Amino acid sequence: MIDHTHLNMAASSTTLVLDNGASSLKIGIEKETEPVSVPNCITRTKTERRKSFIGNQLDDIKDLSGLYYLLPFQKGYLVNWDTQRQIWDHVYQSLLKITPSDLNLIVTEPPFNFQSVRDAMIEVLFEEYGFSSLTLTLPSSLSSFHQLMEYPERPCTLVVDSGYSFTHVVPYYRGKALLESTLRIDVGGKLLTNHLKEIISYRQLNVMDETYVMNQVKEDVCFVSQDLYTDMRKARGKQDTNTISLDYVLPDFTSVKTGYILPKGGKQHGTSEEQILRIGNERFSIPEILFNPSDVGIHQMGIPEAIVHCISTTPKPMHRYLYSNILVTGGSTRFPGFRERVLTDVRKLAPDTYPVDVTQHDRPDLVPWLGGQKLAQEGREGAGGHLQSVTQSEYKEGGLAQCHKKFYDNQIILHSNYN
Amino acid sequence: MSGSKTRSSSDRRILDEGTRMRRHKRQLEALEKDNHHDDPHASFAHLLNKVKLPSFSDGTEKKRRKTRSNADHFKQRFRKTFQSLLEELATNNNNNVKGPSYLTAAAPPSKFPPRHFCAVCGFPSSYKCVSCGTRYCCTRCLGTHQDTRCLKWTV
Numbered sequence: 001m002i003d004h005t006h007l008n009m010a011a012s013s014t015t016l017v018l019d020n021g022a023s024s025l026k027i028g029i030e031k032e033t034e035p036v037s038v039p040n041c042i043t044r045t046k047t048e049r050r051k052s053f054i055g056n057q058l059d060d061i062k063d064l065s066g067l068y069y070l071l072p073f074q075k076g077y078l079v080n081w082d083t084q085r086q087i088w089d090h091v092y093q094s095l096l097k098i099t100p101s102d103l104n105l106i107v108t109e110p111p112f113n114f115q116s117v118r119d120a121m122i123e124v125l126f127e128e129y130g131f132s133s134l135t136l137t138l139p140s141s142l143s144s145f146h147q148l149m150e151y152p153e154r155p156c157t158l159v160v161d162s163g164y165s166f167t168h169v170v171p172y173y174r175g176k177a178l179l180e181s182t183l184r185i186d187v188g189g190k191l192l193t194n195h196l197k198e199i200i201s202y203r204q205l206n207v208m209d210e211t212y213v214m215n216q217v218k219e220d221v222c223f224v225s226q227d228l229y230t231d232m233r234k235a236r237g238k239q240d241t242n243t244i245s246l247d248y249v250l251p252d253f254t255s256v257k258t259g260y261i262l263p264k265g266g267k268q269h270g271t272s273e274e275q276i277l278r279i280g281n282e283r284f285s286i287p288e289i290l291f292n293p294s295d296v297g298i299h300q301m302g303i304p305e306a307i308v309h310c311i312s313t314t315p316k317p318m319h320r321y322l323y324s325n326i327l328v329t330g331g332s333t334r335f336p337g338f339r340e341r342v343l344t345d346v347r348k349l350a351p352d353t354y355p356v357d358v359t360q361h362d363r364p365d366l367v368p369w370l371g372g373q374k375l376a377q378e379g380r381e382g383a384g385g386h387l388q389s390v391t392q393s394e395y396k397e398g399g400l401a402q403c404h405k406k407f408y409d410n411q412i413i414l415h416s417n418y419n
Numbered sequence: 420m421s422g423s424k425t426r427s428s429s430d431r432r433i434l435d436e437g438t439r440m441r442r443h444k445r446q447l448e449a450l451e452k453d454n455h456h457d458d459p460h461a462s463f464a465h466l467l468n469k470v471k472l473p474s475f476s477d478g479t480e481k482k483r484r485k486t487r488s489n490a491d492h493f494k495q496r497f498r499k500t501f502q503s504l505l506e507e508l509a510t511n512n513n514n515n516v517k518g519p520s521y522l523t524a525a526a527p528p529s530k531f532p533p534r535h536f537c538a539v540c541g542f543p544s545s546y547k548c549v550s551c552g553t554r555y556c557c558t559r560c561l562g563t564h565q566d567t568r569c570l571k572w573t574v
């Protein structure tokens with residue numbers, strides 16, 4: 001029954017790449033130029049009492065105020081399978097209209113995924129959806145592969161992945177993760193939005209129920225400061241001298257469909273109905289938490305210090321290569337000034353003898369998917385050995401043990417194995 | 420005049436370390452919440468439950484259990500919370516399953532001293548509220564703090 005000559009080859013010719021993030025999933029066939037980004041949630045509104053909106057159905061909601069979220073992930077790990085399966089069903093059947101049994105799947109899981117979560121994932125994808133073959137990997141591994149394809153001469157990559165639930169710093173040596181040196185900072189986009197909600201609600205207007213709106217405000221106004229105390233001084237300034245503070249018109253979803261920054265010096269507010277937030281030092285103090293979690297009382301290093309600490313725990317010969325090839329990825333690195341600040345801070349903290357360089361893609365949130373795409377194409381050409389897939393038939397023979405061996409053992413490197 | 424002021428400030432309750440830490444923990448937990456408000460469908464579902472509940476007899480319970488689908492079976496096996504995953508991991512660790520894990524990967528504390536910002540206005544702060552330890556930057560912000568949050572978050 002089983003064709004053993006093809007055991008190690010992917011069983012289908014087309015590969016689906018799914019970067020299954022806690023806030024949005026990025027999905028698409030490898031032939032596409034870009035993935036579709038789908039909110040990885042089910043939402044409910046105040047007005048429609050009997051309807052839930054799955055994934056991108058969120059686009060159909062006219063009044064996004066007081067949106068209620070059901071999320072498959074908790075603290076960055078997939079625990080609500082009911083929710084996840086409803087979203088996957090919708091995405092596969094209605095959005096992409098694909099037949100899983102015709103496809104190989106490359107899918108991501110977070111670093112240090114829990115055994116039972118991974119077991120559930122493999123079981124659901126093979127047995128319920130029936131994918132032809134499966135590759136389970138880290139988003140940062142796909143990103144490092146993307147970087148390796150762009151800069152084949154660089155043996156090491158330090159991937160910083162700052163997403164919705166947390167931020168990881170993962171060093172790579174020739175495409176393999178050094179898990180013993182990997183660090184997690186418990187700050188991500190969700191915490192930043194929640195903190196913004198909290199301080200705006202305290203200082204101006206109760207927006208505690210407005211996660212959707214305030215997330216948009218965060219994306220529209222926040223930036224990473226290059227000099228915190230100077231920006232603080234600027235933010236105190238009156239009217240004309242204040243280059244930081246701005247007015248943000250909140251959407252009311254009737255006359256104002258999306259929030260926007262009120263042009264400076266423009267005429268007074270059009271209608272008195274508009275609800276306006278005055279945003280000052282919040283513009284940079286929110287992303288600042290990524291650089292100093294202690295600003296909100298989280299006793300952990302910020303990103304630049306964690307980079308330096310992480311590298312210091314890797315084998316010495318790698319240090320130079322890691323410092324000179326830092327890749328920042330993930331939605332929470334999209335704040336203007338993020339890359340520059342990481343570069344400046346790491347430069348200050350790193351030994352003088354090492355060159356420091358930081359790379360950022362113009363869509364840092366898509367890099368894992370793009371890396372998966374490259375991996376799918378590379379794998380098909382049979383080069384590398386980076387694509388570790390398990391086929392349906394291998395799964396039926398070897399079960400979960402087979403999967404763990406392939407997905408885990410071949411993708412990481414322990415310090416003791418490095419020479 | 421100034422005497423009464425001193426008295427009123429010395430009259431303020433001073434939170435002990437334990438209470439301050441609990442308060443801080445609650446603030447951090449709030450930053451992890453998916454929603455601040457309740458599920459708009461919940462009251463509806465709750466209402467349905469209320470209508471149905473009294474009619475449940477032992478017989479219907481049994482019947483319900485029998486017709487549990489595969490999906491329900493799956494739910495039982497994989498129904499986990501993040502907390503239970505952590506507990507599982509701790510058990511594995513006790514059973515000598517070694518190596519880097521979620522627990523070992525947490526970034527350590529910073530070597531740099533924490534910076535302080537006013538809880539009211541967000542600007543750099545040099546003072547700490549005597550009663551609760553919250554940071555403030557000027558008397559105006561202290562006043563706001565005392566009128567709004569100082570001892571009100573402690574319940």
Ligand SMILES: [Zn+2]
Pocket residue numbers: 537538539540541542555556557560
């Ligand atoms: Zn203040």
Ligand SMILES: [Zn+2]
Pocket residue numbers: 548549550551552553564565568569570
């Ligand atoms: Zn106080």
